Amino acid sequence: MAAAPGVFKDKTTGVDSRGTLVYDRTMIQGLLEPVCAILGTLRDMTGRDVQFVRKPDLTSLARMRMAGGAASAHVLFYRDESNPLINHVIANECAHLIRLFRTPVERRFVAVANERTQARYREEIREDIQRLSLIHGLGTLRDFIPLWYESAVFQLTRMPPDIMIERWLYRQYPGLREIQRNALTEQQVRAVSVLARGIRRMTPGKIYDVSQIMNYAFFKLTGELLGIRLVEPYERSRYRLEGDELAAWTADHYSEDHEGDVSVIDHWAEALQLSEWFQWRRFTEISHDVLH
Numbered sequence: 001m002a003a004a005p006g007v008f009k010d011k012t013t014g015v016d017s018r019g020t021l022v023y024d025r026t027m028i029q030g031l032l033e034p035v036c037a038i039l040g041t042l043r044d045m046t047g048r049d050v051q052f053v054r055k056p057d058l059t060s061l062a063r064m065r066m067a068g069g070a071a072s073a074h075v076l077f078y079r080d081e082s083n084p085l086i087n088h089v090i091a092n093e094c095a096h097l098i099r100l101f102r103t104p105v106e107r108r109f110v111a112v113a114n115e116r117t118q119a120r121y122r123e124e125i126r127e128d129i130q131r132l133s134l135i136h137g138l139g140t141l142r143d144f145i146p147l148w149y150e151s152a153v154f155q156l157t158r159m160p161p162d163i164m165i166e167r168w169l170y171r172q173y174p175g176l177r178e179i180q181r182n183a184l185t186e187q188q189v190r191a192v193s194v195l196a197r198g199i200r201r202m203t204p205g206k207i208y209d210v211s212q213i214m215n216y217a218f219f220k221l222t223g224e225l226l227g228i229r230l231v232e233p234y235e236r237s238r239y240r241l242e243g244d245e246l247a248a249w250t251a252d253h254y255s256e257d258h259e260g261d262v263s264v265i266d267h268w269a270e271a272l273q274l275s276e277w278f279q280w281r282r283f284t285e286i287s288h289d290v291l292h
Contacts, residue, residue: 028052028081028090034173035087042074042094045101049073054081061086064093088169088183091176095165100283103258108283111157111265113149120276121149128204135202148207153278155211159218160264164254166222181226184219191215192233209239210272216243217268221251246271 031039039050051073058079065075074097078086100108122129122145133141166184169176200208216234220243223230234240249267254260262280269275 028078028086030081031090032087032175032179034175035091038091038094038098038173042098045098046074051075053077055079060089062089062093064090064097066097084179085183085186087176088179091169091173092162092165095168096161099161099165099258099261105284108258109262109280110283110286111153111278112281112286113153113278117153117277117279118146118149125204125206128206132202132204148204149277152207152210152274155214156268156272156274157265157278159214160250160254160268161261163218163221163250163264164256164260167225168256170225177226181228184222184226184230185228188219188230188233191219195233195237206273210274212237212239213242213246213272214268216240217246217250220244220247242271 043049046067048067049072053075055077056079058077061080061083062076062078065077067074076090076093078090080086125145125148129141129145132144136144166180169180194208195212212234216231216237216239219230219234231240231243234243246268249271250264253267254264266275269277
């Protein structure tokens with residue numbers, strides 16, 4: 001089975017971009033040559049063009065919406081083309097789709113969240129919900145509960161392919177290495193900021209713990225790739241042992257295809273006891289009109 005990027009909900013959620021979009025069919029100005037080449041590979045691989053849409057309220061620098069059905073183009077939403085790190089984000093987004101479309105359609109699968117998987121999640125954090133209701137209040141907690149879930153499952157299904165994508169970018173596009181190093185260092189700084197004890201107290205224990213273990217494995221492998229120590233802030237934490245085990249297994253078992261992605265995602269899910277928090281569905285059964 002092959003995993004598509006991100007996690008889809010069985011009930012499609014559209015992107016509400018009214019009043020915020022600036023359409024521009026031309027290439028974003030100033031993109032590095034390797035990124036332009038990767039965009040060209042995506043066009044050739046999928047047979048679809050890429051349309052660029054400026055969206056100032058986007059939470060990340062860029063996001064790709066896959067072309068589906070009769071759509072003639074993938075849509076690349078972007079927030080700030082002046083930030084050089086947008087090159088890394090666009091390269092990563094394209095790479096996820098390139099990995100997907102290199103796989104025969106009958107072997108493409110995507111991770112989905114549905115009522116059953118979300119019910120399982122809620123059951124597993126039930127005791128935390130009771131505790132956290134005293135900290136956040138029931139009203140605020142209702143907003144946090146789906147966000148915690150989406151964050152954990154997105155991290156689980158995104159990070160394993162990201163590890164291989166970073167290796168692919170590093171080996172195939174040396175012109176991106178400085179941007180890659182800066183982007184991953186910035187990502188690590190953001191991740192490390194949640195190691196504070198106060199944040200753990202305000203988060204479901206399982207959500208917090210599995211996130212840190214995944215972060216450790218990801219930063220260990222990408223740091224080794226780049227020759228920098230991205231796991232240093234984690235080395236005295238309780239997550240080092242499990243993170244090392246997860247990273248070692250990943251390094252030994254990954255392959256350069258979507259079957260490899262699915263295998264590693266499934267292993268991470270089993271190791272972290274998250275297997276019932278998502279399901280696999282055939283790519284052809286999923287509506288593509290989502291921002292992922």
